[in-house]
Amino acid sequence: MExxxxxxxxxxxxxxKMLDRLSPLNESETLxxxxxxxxxxxxxxISPLNVPPFDNSAMDGYAVRMADLARGEALALAGKAFxxxxxxxxxxxxxxxxxxxxxxVPDGAEAVVMQEQTAAEGEGIRFTAEVSxxxxxRRAGEDIRQGDSVLAAGVRLGAxxxxxxxxxxxxxxxxxxxxxxxxxxxGDELQPVGxxxxxxxxxxxxxxxxxxxLDQLGCEVIDLGIIRDDPQALRAAFxxxxxxxxxxxxxxxxxxxxxxxxKAMLDELGAITFxxxxxxxxxxxxxxxxxxxxxCGLPGNPVSAAVTFYQLVQPLLxxxxxxxxxxxxxxxxxxxxxxxKKTPGRLDFQRGVVSRGAEGELQVTSTGHQGSHxxxxxxxxxxxxxxxxxxxxxEPGEWVEIEPFNVLLGG
Ligand SMILES: Nc1nc2c(c(=O)[nH]1)N[C@H]1C(S)=C(S)[C@@H](COP(=O)(O)OP(=O)(O)OC[C@H]3O[C@@H](n4cnc5c(N)ncnc54)[C@H](O)[C@@H]3O)O[C@H]1N2
Ligand code: MOO
Numbered sequence: 001m002e003x004x005x006x007x008x009x010x011x012x013x014x015x016x017k018m019l020d021r022l023s024p025l026n027e028s029e030t031l032x033x034x035x036x037x038x039x040x041x042x043x044x045x046i047s048p049l050n051v052p053p054f055d056n057s058a059m060d061g062y063a064v065r066m067a068d069l070a071r072g073e074a075l076a077l078a079g080k081a082f083x084x085x086x087x088x089x090x091x092x093x094x095x096x097x098x099x100x101x102x103x104x105v106p107d108g109a110e111a112v113v114m115q116e117q118t119a120a121e122g123e124g125i126r127f128t129a130e131v132s133x134x135x136x137x138r139r140a141g142e143d144i145r146q147g148d149s150v151l152a153a154g155v156r157l158g159a160x161x162x163x164x165x166x167x168x169x170x171x172x173x174x175x176x177x178x179x180x181x182x183x184x185x186x187g188d189e190l191q192p193v194g195x196x197x198x199x200x201x202x203x204x205x206x207x208x209x210x211x212x213x214l215d216q217l218g219c220e221v222i223d224l225g226i227i228r229d230d231p232q233a234l235r236a237a238f239x240x241x242x243x244x245x246x247x248x249x250x251x252x253x254x255x256x257x258x259x260x261x262x263k264a265m266l267d268e269l270g271a272i273t274f275x276x277x278x279x280x281x282x283x284x285x286x287x288x289x290x291x292x293x294x295x296c297g298l299p300g301n302p303v304s305a306a307v308t309f310y311q312l313v314q315p316l317l318x319x320x321x322x323x324x325x326x327x328x329x330x331x332x333x334x335x336x337x338x339x340x341k342k343t344p345g346r347l348d349f350q351r352g353v354v355s356r357g358a359e360g361e362l363q364v365t366s367t368g369h370q371g372s373h374x375x376x377x378x379x380x381x382x383x384x385x386x387x388x389x390x391x392x393x394x395e396p397g398e399w400v401e402i403e404p405f406n407v408l409l410g411g
Contacts, residue, residue, distance in 0.1 A: 005345035008278035010389070015315055017273055018287055022294065024154075024322035025246070027177045033165050036157050038218035039175035040321045045151040047168050050141035055105040057081070058136045062096040062118060062125055063109035066133055074124030081106055096125055105137055112136035144168070154324030176322045179217075182241035182293075183210050184224040186234065186252040186262060187300060192226065205375060206251035206298065206305040213309055213408045217317055229259035238265050242290040246320065249313060252300030254284040262286065262297045270295060278389055280346040281372035282308040294320075301372035307349050307384075310408060329411070331386060331401045334362035340385060340394035341370070347389045351381035354402050364402050382411060 009017075028042035057063065068075055078095035081087035083102030091097060096113075097106050105112065110133050117129040144150055150168070151161055157173065165173060190204040191197055204226055214221050222244050227237045234253075241248040253262035254275070263286050266272050270290040275297075277285055281304035286297035296313050298305040311328070318327040334354055342348055350370050357363040364385055367377040384403045387394065394400055405411030 005278055008276050008283065008346070009274055011277060011279050011311065011347055014274055014277050014285075014287070015312060018312065018316050019319050021273065021289070022316065022319055025176055025179070025320055026322075028174050029177050030172050030174050033162050033171055033173055036173050036175055037162060038216070039157050039173075039178075040218075040323050041151055041153050041155045041157065042174045042176045042322065043153050044149040045165055045168075045170065045173065047144045047146055047148045047150050048170070049144075049168055050146050051144040051167060052138050052140055052142070054140050056083075056138050057099045057101055057103050057105055057112045058138050059112055059114040060100050061112050061114040061136065062127075063087075063099045063106055063112050064096045064127070064131065065108055066110045066131070068094055068096065069127060069131055074121040074126040076124045109137070110134065152324065154322045156323055156325070178220045179247060179317060179321055180222060180245045181214050181219045181247045181249060181317070182222040182224055182245035183207055183214070183249045184227050184237050184241065184251075186227045186229060186250055188229045188259070190226045190252075205302045206300065209302065209306050210249055210251065210298070210309055213314070214317075216408055217314070218321075219317065229253065229261065231261050231265070234261050234265055235269070238269050238290065242269070242293045242295075245293050247313075247317065248290060248293050248295045249298060249309070250296075251298040251305045254286050254297040254299055256284075266290075266295055266297065278346045279307070279311070280348045282311070282349075283346065285312060287312070299372075302375045303351075303372040303377065306375070306378065306409075311349070314408065327406070329404045329406055331403045332362060333399050334364040334385075334402045336385075336394050336396055336398050336400050337363050337365045339396055340366055340387065340400070342387050342391055342393055344390050344392050348385075348387040348391075350385040350387065351377040352383050352385040352402060353381055354383045354404065362402065364400065378409060381405070381409075 075096040078091045078097050079087050079089050080098040081103040082100050086104040087097050087106040111131050113127055113131055119126045185204045185207040189201050191201045193203055211221055224237050227233050250262055253260045266288045270288050272288040275286040284299045285308040288295050298308050314327045351367045352364040354364045367380040386401045386403050
């Protein structure tokens with residue numbers, strides 16, 4: 001291991017140190033289900049109904065009683081049942097009822113025979129296949145019973161959850177209040193998009209990356225803009241951010257250069273929990289506590305800022321907002337197609353393209369140059385190639401771990 005990576009803490013240790021310190025917000029609000037996408041449930045959702053609410057047909061066909069089928073003769077039609085218009089009338093022995101999918105099953109019906117297993121015979125219907133009792137009947141409450149908890153607290157509401165709530169006739173849901181997150185970029189070289197660049201200047205991309213990810217996570221963003229490399233200005237930004245937010249996220253100035261003041265500010269205005277991780281990119285990431293808020297200092301290099309937000313800040317925000325399930329997709333094994341350059345010492349998050357190989361196995365290709373300034377590597381990639389801390393170069397054909405991108409990175 002390189003000597004200058006020896007004292008760095010591991011990603012797991014860093015995550016654990018962060019998560020151990022924080023507890024979820026316990027403030028909630030009630031929202032219409034139409035405005036609750038992306039939010040986290042603050043309490044279990046209890047079903048007020050049985051689903052389905054009544055026994056109904058799974059097929060277009062004929063509702064029958066088993067005794068009427070026993071003689072093997074065609075059955076006359078006693079009437080019809082539609083979804084929304086149940087059968088009402090007499091059902092004499094030796095008859096069946098025409099029934100459509102979703103229609104309430106008439107009282108006494110023991111099975112529904114799908115249309116394709118019947119034939120017209122004179123005025124009646126003949127059944128051409130074996131019928132078993134109960135077939136094609138969807139029973140009341142077989143999906144959800146009245147009083148069941150259909151969603152636990154801590155569930156992120158999306159297209160799998162909100163329609164479920166709607167199907168129960170529930171119009172409002174109790175969710176955790178949005179996290180307030182203050183963000184700013186630091187650096188004299190930074191210009192906002194839309195301004196011309198003078199010599200030595202670059203555009204501020206990190207604030208935009210962080211903002212987009214926070215929007216997708218349903219956070220309320222307090223954007224303090226670009227802060228110059230000046231301790232006074234930086235102190236003012238820290239104080240305002242801490243006053244207004246639950247979490248403060250800066251980018252840049254966390255390394256050891258002469259204009260890198262972020263860590264000193266954290267030391268002065270709060271308490272540092274850790275600084276410098278054995279990950280690449282993202283080594284100088286800093287985490288700590290201010291008077292009122294949690295602080296995350298992202299490194300200035302754009303890939304480093306995105307990787308540390310994704311790998312460290314995202315789980316922190318998930319825990320604060322009470323989210324129960326993991327924020328990151330599980331890792332999988334894939335075969336490297338291309339050579340991957342790697343120096344032992346830090347866990348490496350290279351950007352890759354994962355696909356299915358000829359024999360069905362996952363295979364992964366590097367996006368090329370892995371410098372922490374090469375942001376285009378993200379737009380080409382669909383996963384991280386996660387290379388263990390002690391590993392050296394990877395030759396084509398070797399197995400590696402990949403972590404598919406989640407929705408924050410377009411996965
Ligand atoms: N002597 C050492 N130098 C550096 C080390 C080290 O361990 N020893 N670590 C390197 C690593 S790794 C990283 S990552 C960077 C982190 O530096 P800072 O967080 O202090 O960031 P800056 O110096 O302010 O900027 C680094 C780089 O990124 C550009 N940048 C900054 N902010 C933005 C932004 N909002 N949008 C786009 N680009 C940004 C900046 O211009 C620099 O090029 O330190 C290494 N150095
Ligand atoms: O950690 Mo830096 O983020 O390697 O470029």
